Amino acid sequence: MTLATPPAGEPRRWRGSPRSTGAFDRSRRRLFLPFVVPALVLYLAFVIGPTLAALWISFHRWDGISEMRWNGLGNYSALFGDPTFLTALVNTLIILVVAGAAIFAISFVLTMIVREMRGRSFIRSVLFFPHIVSAIVLSIVWGFIFEHNGTVNTILSKMFGAEPIPWLNSDNLFSMILIGTVWISTGLYVTIILAAVDRIPRYFYEDALLAGANAYQRLRFVTLPLSWDVISVAAIFWTISSLKIFEFIYAFGGTTNDLPPPAVWNSALFVYGESFGGRSPSYLFGYASASAILMLVLFTVLIVVLRRLLRRDSIEF
Amino acid sequence: MQMRYRRRRKRAAALILTVTLGLFGSACSTDDSGDDSAQEFTYWSMWQEKEPQAKVLAKALADFEKKSGIKVKVEWQGRDNVTKLLAALRTDDVPDLIDQQYFTVSNAIVKNDQFKDLSDVHNMEIPGENKTVRQVIPKKYDQFTTTADGAQFLIPYEVIGYSIWYNAKALPDVASNPPKTWQEFTDVLANSKASGRNPIALDGDIAGYAEFWTATALARTLGTGGFHKLVSDKQASGWDDANVRNALAAIANLAKQGYFIPGYDSSKFPAIQTKWAQNQADFLYMGSWAPTETDTLAAPGFEYRSFNFPTLGNDDSLPASVIGFAVPKSAGHAEAAQKFIAHFLHKERLSKISSEANNLTPRPDVEVPKQLADVNALLQEKNLSKITDGVLGDFSDFDKKVFQPLNLKLMTGKITPDEFIDQITTGQRDFWAGQGS
Numbered sequence: 106m107t108l109a110t111p112p113a114g115e116p117r118r119w120r121g122s123p124r125s126t127g128a129f130d131r132s133r134r135r136l137f138l139p140f141v142v143p144a145l146v147l148y149l150a151f152v153i154g155p156t157l158a159a160l161w162i163s164f165h166r167w168d169g170i171s172e173m174r175w176n177g178l179g180n181y182s183a184l185f186g187d188p189t190f191l192t193a194l195v196n197t198l199i200i201l202v203v204a205g206a207a208i209f210a211i212s213f214v215l216t217m218i219v220r221e222m223r224g225r226s227f228i229r230s231v232l233f234f235p236h237i238v239s240a241i242v243l244s245i246v247w248g249f250i251f252e253h254n255g256t257v258n259t260i261l262s263k264m265f266g267a268e269p270i271p272w273l274n275s276d277n278l279f280s281m282i283l284i285g286t287v288w289i290s291t292g293l294y295v296t297i298i299l300a301a302v303d304r305i306p307r308y309f310y311e312d313a314l315l316a317g318a319n320a321y322q323r324l325r326f327v328t329l330p331l332s333w334d335v336i337s338v339a340a341i342f343w344t345i346s347s348l349k350i351f352e353f354i355y356a357f358g359g360t361t362n363d364l365p366p367p368a369v370w371n372s373a374l375f376v377y378g379e380s381f382g383g384r385s386p387s388y389l390f391g392y393a394s395a396s397a398i399l400m401l402v403l404f405t406v407l408i409v410v411l412r413r414l415l416r417r418d419s420i421e422f
Numbered sequence: 423m424q425m426r427y428r429r430r431r432k433r434a435a436a437l438i439l440t441v442t443l444g445l446f447g448s449a450c451s452t453d454d455s456g457d458d459s460a461q462e463f464t465y466w467s468m469w470q471e472k473e474p475q476a477k478v479l480a481k482a483l484a485d486f487e488k489k490s491g492i493k494v495k496v497e498w499q500g501r502d503n504v505t506k507l508l509a510a511l512r513t514d515d516v517p518d519l520i521d522q523q524y525f526t527v528s529n530a531i532v533k534n535d536q537f538k539d540l541s542d543v544h545n546m547e548i549p550g551e552n553k554t555v556r557q558v559i560p561k562k563y564d565q566f567t568t569t570a571d572g573a574q575f576l577i578p579y580e581v582i583g584y585s586i587w588y589n590a591k592a593l594p595d596v597a598s599n600p601p602k603t604w605q606e607f608t609d610v611l612a613n614s615k616a617s618g619r620n621p622i623a624l625d626g627d628i629a630g631y632a633e634f635w636t637a638t639a640l641a642r643t644l645g646t647g648g649f650h651k652l653v654s655d656k657q658a659s660g661w662d663d664a665n666v667r668n669a670l671a672a673i674a675n676l677a678k679q680g681y682f683i684p685g686y687d688s689s690k691f692p693a694i695q696t697k698w699a700q701n702q703a704d705f706l707y708m709g710s711w712a713p714t715e716t717d718t719l720a721a722p723g724f725e726y727r728s729f730n731f732p733t734l735g736n737d738d739s740l741p742a743s744v745i746g747f748a749v750p751k752s753a754g755h756a757e758a759a760q761k762f763i764a765h766f767l768h769k770e771r772l773s774k775i776s777s778e779a780n781n782l783t784p785r786p787d788v789e790v791p792k793q794l795a796d797v798n799a800l801l802q803e804k805n806l807s808k809i810t811d812g813v814l815g816d817f818s819d820f821d822k823k824v825f826q827p828l829n830l831k832l833m834t835g836k837i838t839p840d841e842f843i844d845q846i847t848t849g850q851r852d853f854w855a856g857q858g859s
Contacts (some may be wrong), residue, residue, distance in 0.1 A: 169508045173536040183856040188849075191821045252693055254684025271688035273627070275830060360691045362501060363628050366830065367823050378822065381505050384630055385529050385818035388508070 132146055156401070163395035168388045169380075180395035189367045193375040196279065197400065199348040200286060200371060201407075207287045209336075212294040216302055216328070217320055219295070221404065229299060233292040240289060244357035247285055248273070268390055279369045282354055289353060290346070301335035303326055306422065330420060337415035341408055348404050349373060374402040462493040463518035463755035463762070464505060468745070471498040472778035474714075475580070479729055483762070483769045489549070490765070492758045493817045504530045507750065511536055516752050519759035524566040524576050525808075525815025527748045537575040538749040538756050544574065546764040558592035559784050566744045577763050578746035580775055581782040582709045583797040584634060584809050585728035585740070589721070592701055600729035604642075604672055607732040611681045614704045620683035620833055623675060623706045625691040626834065629826035630814065634707050636673045636829045637810040638741055642734040643669040649811035653820060658850035661843045669734055670832065677835040689836045693717075699724060707731065709743070709809075713793040726793035730800050739807040740800045744784065750768035824849040 112256040163180055165173035186370045219228050235243060250256045251272035272281055309327045318326065329336070349371040358365025364382045365374065379393040380386065467482070469476035476498055481643040483494045497517075501508060502523050508530055520527070531537045538575060544556035551558075559578060567576040590597035601607040611621040626632050643665045652660040654735065660666065683703040686694055692715070698706045699716035701724075706712060713726040730740055747763045749756045766772060775781050775787045780791045780799055790798040814821050828846050831837045 168534055170511050170531070170536055186852060186856050187823075188852070209555055248690040254693070269688075271684065271685070273690070274688040274834070275827075275836075277688075309683045358627075363630060363823065366629060367827055379819070383818065383822055384506065385525055385814050385821070387819040387822075388530065390817065 106213050125326045160398055162391055163392065163398045168389045169390050173391070176391060180392050183392065184396055186398060189370065189378075190375055192368060193370040193372050193396075194400075194403075195372075196369065197283050197348065197371040199279075200283065200350060201344060203341075204283050204286045204290070205347060206341050207283075208291050208294055209340070211287065211291050213324060213328075215291070215295045216298045217324060219299060220302055229296060235289050235291075240353040241356045243289060244285070244353050244355075247281070247357055251281060275366060275368060278358055278366070282357060282369055285353055285357060286347075286350060290343070294343070297335060297339050297342075298332065303331035306333045308353045309422075313374040330417075331422060332414075333417050334419050337417075338410070340415060341411060344404065344408055344411060348400060351377070374397060427788065450792070459583065461758070462495065462625060463492060463753075463758040464495040464497070465519040465759070465762075466497050466499050466503045466517040468501055468503050468520070468522045469498060470500045475775065475781070478771075478774040478778050479766070481774070482766050485771070486762050486765045490758075490761060492761065494762065506610075507531070511750060516750050517752070518715045518753040518755040519747055519749055519762065521579070521745060521747050523582075524578070524744050524746065525812070527576055527746075527816060528569075529815050530633075531748070532569060532575050536751050537573075538751050538753065539573040539575070540577055540747075540749060540760065540763075541572075541574045543577050543760050543763055546604045546760065548764050548768050553769050555767055558767060558787075560769075560771070560786060563744055563784050565806065566742075566808065567746060576744070576746040576748050577767070578744035578767060578784045579772060580779075581784050582711065582743040582745070583740050583782060583801050583810075584638070584707065584709050584742065585730055585797045585800060586732075587698075587706045587708055587712050587726060587728045588704055589701060590725040590727040591723050593704060596704075596723075597666075597727055600730055600732075602738075604732045604734045608672075608675070608679075611676070611705075612679070615679065615681060620703040621681040622686075623683050623694050623703035624833075625689065625694045626682075626687045626693050626830060627689065629822070629830055630810075631691075631708070632830055632833050633810055633814070633821070633826055634741070635676070635833065636670070637813060638707075638731045639669040639673050639734055640666065641741070641807060642731065645735070645737050646739055646805070646807040647811065648811055650808075653813050653817050654827070656851070656854040658847045661847050661850075667839050667843065670842055672734060674832050674835070674839050677833055682833075686828075688761040692812065710782055710794055710797050713791075728796045730746060730804065737803040737807070740797075741809045742801065742806045743809050751837060754805040759847075820850070820853050824853050 161175065164177060166176045166180075167173040189237065215232065219225055219232075223227060248255075251258075253269050253271065253273075255272075257272065258267075261267040262269065271277060305327065309331065310323060313323045313327050350371060354365055354369060354371060354374055355377070358369050362384050364370075366379050367378070370378060374382070376393045376397045378387070379389045379396065381388075467476060467479065469479065470746065471480075480496070483496055486492065487494055497503075501522075503520055504526050507517065507520055510516050511531075527537070544554065544559075546555050547553070548555060548558065563578050563581070564574075579804055585735050588596055596610060601610050614621040624632060626637070637649055640652070641647075644652065652666070657691075683694060683697060693704060694703070694718060695708075697703055699720040701721045712728075717724075717726075730738060742787050746760075747766075749759050753759065764828050767785070769785060769787060771785050772785055773784050776794075777789050780794070782790060782794055782801060786802060808815070810821070813825070824846065828837070828842055828849065832839065832842045
């Protein structure tokens with residue numbers, strides 16, 4: 106039972122050595138461009154191009170139709186004085202950190218429980234289910250469940266004679282959005298982490314049990330180190346997904362024609378709210394683009410930092 | 423060998439690029455060639471195909487095609503049609519006719535001069551009626567449909583009046599003597615509360631519906647345009663004023679007295695509106711679509727009546743809005759689209775907006791549905807003012823980010839009128855300062 110780490114500083118090569126000049130390598134090199142170019146063209150056209158366009162637009166005032174008017178860094182400085190943007194920024198970070206911490210904590214607990222249970226695959230499917238259903242549908246269902254005369258208040262009233270709790274009022278709405286986000290996302294991360302944990306040979310756990318390790322110690326000394334690569338990828342994945350959360354907040358906090366109250370906007374809703382959203386849209390495309398670019402930069406930095414923090418030598422077993 | 427490889431690689435790359443871009447090009451371009459341009463036009467409707475207005479329009483379009491020989495390409499896009507128009511205006515694929523509420527159109531294509539002036543349509547004769555469009559559309563609607571310098575960006579075909587709705591069967595005293603002043607109104611509310619009923623229904627999750635109350639109260643106190651002026655002041659100096667405080671206190675008092683139905687701040691639309699239709703609350707301040715939107719769930723025998731928002735000063739105008747046709751400046755077949763506008767305003771065709779879609783029209787000679795009789799009487803008798811005093815359309819960003827959130831706090835008793843004034847003064851100054859950068 107040895108844990109071996111590959112020698113550091115020797116990146117894996119995906120192509121053959123430059124010196125190899127066999128017929129196979131030559132034909133493989135010839136195929137390189139035909140395979141890469143279409144994807145590259147699409148990527149340039151639909152990702153890099155629009156991102157650069159957004160960057161350019163963010164330096165202007167633009168209503169989408171008229172000529173763009175140069176505004177330099179005006180949109181960016183206005184953003185830092187805009188309480189709605191600052192709220193959206195804070196909300197985005199709260200979703201990232203608080204909801205993220207909850208998702209991973211619950212995922213680990215569930216992983217530990219589910220790992221040892223019978224009917225594991227069934228439970229896994231049940232846990233995964235909220236992630237499959239459209240966030241719009243879930244938000245509508247949550248609306249019915251938590252509104253003033255909704256299911257939860259009805260049950261509380263019948264069981265305890267409790268006064269209805271205003272789950273969806275302006276004080277509680279963002280907390281409900283956080284809980285909803287955790288509920289929707291946890292199943293996915295349980296599934297990912299469970300898949301990683303399943304790879305760990307049972308004898309590590311048996312050994313730990315014999316050594317008298319409790320559940321926390323098994324998590325700390327067996328599960329975490331042996332599934333770290335997957336967990337770090339999942340953490341990056343959550344960071345990226347949390348920035349893009351949109352439809353649950355939009356449908357849960359708003360209505361067909363109306364945006365949710367600005368107090369619960371995250372950065373994605375801010376971009377929508379300043380461009381196309383609402384009964385009477387603002388059409389501030391320069392301003393919305395500036396906010397999107399700022400968030401892109403912030404999250405790029407966050408992801409780089411996170412990758413450094415999570416970097417460990419991978420353990421082979 | 424190396425050279426040949428490079429050349430071949432370049433050739434391959436060029437080939438793939440050409441093919442890919444070619445595919446893009448063919449996918450993106452639209453074939454609008456053809457010389458029969460005068461004989462067709464494209465209409466992007468704000469209605470979805472199954473809505474009653476869409477059915478009325480579809481019939482009128484079919485009739486128009488038959489009579490004029492002009493082919494109409496119609497797309498039932500729904501309320502996003504103007505947003506889609508905005509994207510389309512940068513392409514060659516621009517519709518020739520759209521329809522929407524006046525402020526949605528003005529917000530999207532008027533400020534940036536992307537509309538066609540439809541003043542000429544006023545002089546067009548309505549086919550088969552020996553009357554011009556101007557003769558059937560009263561001038562009182564011009565405030566909604568013209569720019570400050572008199573250009574006509576919209577020709578209205580549906581009118582919305584905002585009034586306070588109630589069930590006359592349940593409230594016969596109100597029906598015989600509807601309250602006119604704020605004092606009379608609050609007396610009725612106090613009476614309702616004392617009788618153990620919920621006086622007012624409000625779906626507070628729609629910030630715009632909550633705004634109707636405060637915006638109208640402010641416009642009532644300050645006069646038509648007063649709230650609009652207050653908001654447009656970059657120094658926000660008008661808020662600290664006795665009249666403003668009075669109007670805000672009147673609204674805050676509704677929450678303080680518990681006049682709103684429990685749960686109005688924590689329900690999902692249309693839960694509260696439905697409760698009103700089921701006699702669980704007495705009054706609903708809403709546009710003239712209220713009966714059509716609630717009648718399938720209404721209590722048996724519900725008799726829709728409504729009265730004007732009570733006075734809080736001298737103003738007793740009816741808050742209103744209009745829906746109408748607009749033509750984008752770059753439309754290729756504007757003339758054909760204008761012909762359809764005149765065609766649709768024929769009394770017989772337009773009256774179906776009333777008889778089949780149960781809504782009001784701008785033509786005073788069209789008979790109105792029974793449940794809209796009160797609001798129609800107000801429409802004919804009173805001066806009209808813009809709903810939210812025009813703030814929703816003209817200052818939409820300020821409205822949704824500053825006014826509406828504070829208003830909701832005021833209407834749920836979380837802040838006092840004085841705190842509201844302090845916070846909106848700061849918020850408004852900051853907002854305008856940010857706009858100037």
